[in-house]
Amino acid sequence: MHDFRANLDDQSGSDLAEEFINKLTLGGVLAILLGAGILCIGLYQAKKVLHAQSWPVVQGQILSSDLKVNKRKRIGKPGYDTSHVVRLDFEYIVDGKVYRSNRISFGQMAHSESEAEVYLAKYQVGDVVSVTYNPSRPEHGALETDIPSGTRAFLWIGTGASVLGLAALASVGLIRRKDQKLVGDNWQVSPHHTDPDTPSDGVLMRRPI
Numbered sequence: 001m002h003d004f005r006a007n008l009d010d011q012s013g014s015d016l017a018e019e020f021i022n023k024l025t026l027g028g029v030l031a032i033l034l035g036a037g038i039l040c041i042g043l044y045q046a047k048k049v050l051h052a053q054s055w056p057v058v059q060g061q062i063l064s065s066d067l068k069v070n071k072r073k074r075i076g077k078p079g080y081d082t083s084h085v086v087r088l089d090f091e092y093i094v095d096g097k098v099y100r101s102n103r104i105s106f107g108q109m110a111h112s113e114s115e116a117e118v119y120l121a122k123y124q125v126g127d128v129v130s131v132t133y134n135p136s137r138p139e140h141g142a143l144e145t146d147i148p149s150g151t152r153a154f155l156w157i158g159t160g161a162s163v164l165g166l167a168a169l170a171s172v173g174l175i176r177r178k179d180q181k182l183v184g185d186n187w188q189v190s191p192h193h194t195d196p197d198t199p200s201d202g203v204l205m206r207r208p209i
Helices: 002-052 113-122 147-185
Strands: 057-073 080-094 097-101 129-134 187-190 203-206
Touching: 002 147, 057 113, 080 113, 080 129
Parallel strands: none
Antiparallel strands: 057 080, 057 129, 080 097, 187 203
């Protein structure tokens, strides 16, 4: 009866351990996929901003300044997520043609409330500003070419999630190797060979614990 209960406890513990490993593996894979996706978005946005730093610059003027607050209902929990979009309309002239744009930077549209207040204070109606524009498509102009905080957040979050996912999979590998070693240590070869179909000098017997 004691051996039966011990075997039952071993089986139960083994099932729980296997379930934990499976969940850890799934979590690691999902973290890597999510992190890679976020990182790709951040890299794409950063690439656009860095590429724009070599574009030509002309003077322009701020025509209007406004702040739009977007509220989106949270999924699965009460309340709303709020984002702020600063709309700065400005005009500039390229090769004698007037263009208008409302893009602050090439990599970010929504901002935090504090960032929005900074932009509204920085760019006032009537201000003369420097506008960076795409020489191939002059209608694509922006006021700033620094990598925005939102893009940096994508890079950090994507990298962090990917690293956590890789760490989880590495932990699974270590657990698997440790389990295999424990299983190997708990078995020994018996010198008494009783199975005529097995070409061996002994049979594996579980070592008593």
